[in-house]
Amino acid sequence: MMYTEANSPPTPTFRPTNRVKKAFRSATSQQWFGFAILATLLIFSFLAPHFVSVDGAEQDLGAILTSPNAEHWLGTDHFGRSMWVRLADAIALSFGLAALCVLTASTAGIALGVLSAWFPTRFGKVVELLTTILLALPGLVLVLIFAAIVPGSFWMLYFAIALIQWVEYYRVVRAICQPLIHSPEMEASQLMGFGRWYCFKRHLLPAILPQVLTIAAFGAANAILMMASLGFVYVGIQPPLAELGLMTVELFPYYSDAPWLLAEPLVSLAAMVLGCQLLGRRNA
């Protein structure tokens, strides 16, 4: 016991809460800015529908393409639906997809990365083959084909995006873990009889977490972009659901009558992506 404590004095045990506190303390101003953008959008997407009585599907053909006014704070679209609510729905949908993709892809990527660093011959080779297959095609093309299998399905999009995103976590995690697994401190822990789970928590997780957080932030941005791109070419989420890319195509024909309507989904999309990217940027 004396040995492990002597090796790395400051943090006796690894706790995720400590790590989060540390991340907050060491955040750069850029990261704070990104965090603020994302928090604002998230709060908007959850609270906005409660301020008005209509829902996103309610049409009012007597009041189409109105400019922002007291009743409809962001105007109405070509079916007279409230943009305020639809935008909140679309942002919530994007956040949902991003969160799901990041959670799934990072869990799978970390697990496979650590396991293939630990068992390079048995396990590592199989995973390596799998990544070669996945990386042979550009991600968007793969997602497009998956989207064709079950058209308009949120869950298929989620599956396809998570499927291509875990590879990045896997590669980075494996590269970090490979030297660590044969390091003296890790061997000492194992010789003293600590189990694999303890070794993972004590030695591997603290090393990979900062990297994983960066990948997660950019992965979230990519997932949002990917869904919007598919919506934009009309093969992603289908109407009448609100989705940022889909709203862009739907509102494009009305640009000359109502340019602000086109600007709303575009600005939201750019803000979400920018927020994620700023959050992921560490001081180099």
Place this chain on the structure above:
Amino acid sequence: MKDLLFKRFIQLIMVAWGVGTLTFILMRSLPGDMAYRLAASRYGQDNFDSSTAELIRHELKLDQSAWSAYFSWLGDLLQLNLGNSMVSDLPVMDTLSHMLGHSLLLAGVGMIIAILLAFPLGLWAAKYGGWADRLTLLFSTSVRALPVFVIGVLLILVFSLELELLPVAGFGTPAHLILPSLALAISLAAVSSRIIRNEAKRVFNSSFFEFAQIKGLSTRKAFQRHGWRNLLVPVIAFFAIQLITVVEGVVMIESLFSWPGIGHGLAHAIFARDIPIIQGAALLMGIMFVVLNTLVDIISYYLDPRIKQEFSE
């Protein structure tokens, strides 16, 4: 060199197998009776009966078991026998070879403009620092937050709808090429200009560059003889990573500008569920991806003697 090409060849096989398998699953998972759906889309909702459906079932071998169908599917793919479009009944190969030229034109011009934009911007930022650096950083950060289709939409709004200088969409004249390739180029240059700036800074601050100047070469001469090559090796490696962006960008931009290339074809085929075209288009995009990657490999192989050594050992 041989090892290098072999690696890319394996990738090519993976592309073919992956696309083939996925589209096969796609084929099998279509809801309803395939033969009836196809008959309806081919002859119109009211102009077919069960005998036409049976004919199609036989023609497309829809009555086989899953495994034998899978292997004959992959066999056809190996012989590059991609079949006919389900909607237009034209051979897939003809349709796609027509599209390929357009896509390559767009991708090629886009990449050239990207290089023409990124190098001056990157070098400018590296040489002068200060305001130049901050301006290009601002440009890069804000463009990176925009998906490529948003850049395209903004270009259309500014140059076609407001200024009425260039056509909104379509193809045929050189004027039609400007906006799509520019949109692609801007999204590429946003990231690569920063990489070029970082690498240029690394070269300018390196001891070999300093030494070249100390021994009496002018800055321009030192850059020509010692700067370029060292700068290019990592930059070209980064271009290889960006090829994914190129292929993805081509899909988005073609759909936006109605540019009759493979990406546009792919998106349309997915919408119409025209599986032979989906397979062919995805395959061609994959091949394009592998070929571009191989080109980058070959360029960096000749540029950097260290790679040559690594592969000859």
